[in-house]
Amino acid sequence: MSPSRRKPEVRPLEILEAAFHEFGEHGLAGARLDDIARRANVAKGTIYLYFPNKDALFREMIHSTIIESLASAETTMASADDEDTEALLRLLATRWWHLLRTPRMRTLLRLVQGELHRFPDLMAFYADSVTARGRRLAASIVERGIARGEFRDTDPVIAARMFQGLWLSHAMWTEHAALFGLPDTDDTVLAELLDFFLTALRRPTA
Amino acid sequence: MSPSRRKPEVRPLEILEAAFHEFGEHGLAGARLDDIARRANVAKGTIYLYFPNKDALFREMIHSTIIESLASAETTMASADDEDTEALLRLLATRWWHLLRTPRMRTLLRLVQGELHRFPDLMAFYADSVTARGRRLAASIVERGIARGEFRDTDPVIAARMFQGLWLSHAMWTEHAALFGLPDTDDTVLAELLDFFLTALRRPTA
DNA sequence: GTTGTAACTGACTGGTCAGTCAGTTAAAAT
């Protein structure tokens, strides 16, 4: 095929996008560069103009996907500074729920779990920029609720971790909802999560 | 090397054990049969006396690991039928916590997450025999607590799911405890989990 | 002992795939 009229520097992005699909489907070792190339409408050699080898491509793909998901989280999470902290938490929780169940996020999570233990620096980057950041945000809201007397007096960071664990695990399960005994509609799951989490957080009925 | 004096039918087990290590470390596509053979002190050909191909070996390995973990769960969970349901739950939770953080369980969980989506029948088997079974057990305890008036009146199955999500996610995180901002000792994490979960479950202070 | 046989070996094969590079082409520079 004749070289497609080159677009300036979108090439690497197209390749990364294709890499995301193939690595996401088959894992690092299972994915083939020929398939990535084909999906990106590019010859295999072109990949090597932008990435030194398969591992590096994988790394860059993960890295950029994390960056991207951070950006999308940032725009999604822009908080309406409501009066009611519970409402604020519900808002955050709902948006997080939808974000986590994005195909993109699902794939990222699977790769983080399944492949990232061989890339400790990437794991650290993920833990720091995604998990820790999210936890801080959640903790700050919990803290606000405590300060205003809406929530029970607990460690906000611990509560935030519980929140993440609950949301994360259930989001993973929704991919096989029937198998794992989840309700039919994902909104019901969210409602259950919120109900449970808020019960743990609210002050005992005085 | 001369053929090691053959033991009767432990061979497949040795091979499965070696397969567990290699697949656990490198994934299905990344693991090499030569390495599995070497680890099992066996020539590569021997593997093919017991398993038709790599995929089948992987399947069998997963299958037998699930079976094995069920057995170990069963012996571990044999419930002391305490008076106090909370104590019973604490006992179950503690044992579950230790079980989940076993290297063997960790690896199994990673493989389930990372590779099993291409083996739907195995995923179903896992979901059914491990997840669902555990959930039923937890739910039955919660139900007992509700019946005896110790716990708040909630759906026991939902509570059991929350329990699993909490324990599972935190167990995964403990593998990189520092990265994910967990306390230094895993026992502290367990205490936090129990504290949070039981707070959600106990009746509001009357 | 001798024979039978099933477990086991490991060199070999054929296919696959990461990575290379000499050549081609679109577009910018002059």
Add this chain to the structure above:
DNA sequence: ATTTTAACTGACTGACCAGTCAGTTACAAC
């Protein structure tokens, strides 16, 4: 128009590895 540049191509290579099989060895049967 012509030259220069750099993006791009895809056939090729060499390594690697799943799977094979002719031959070997430990043990059992007699």
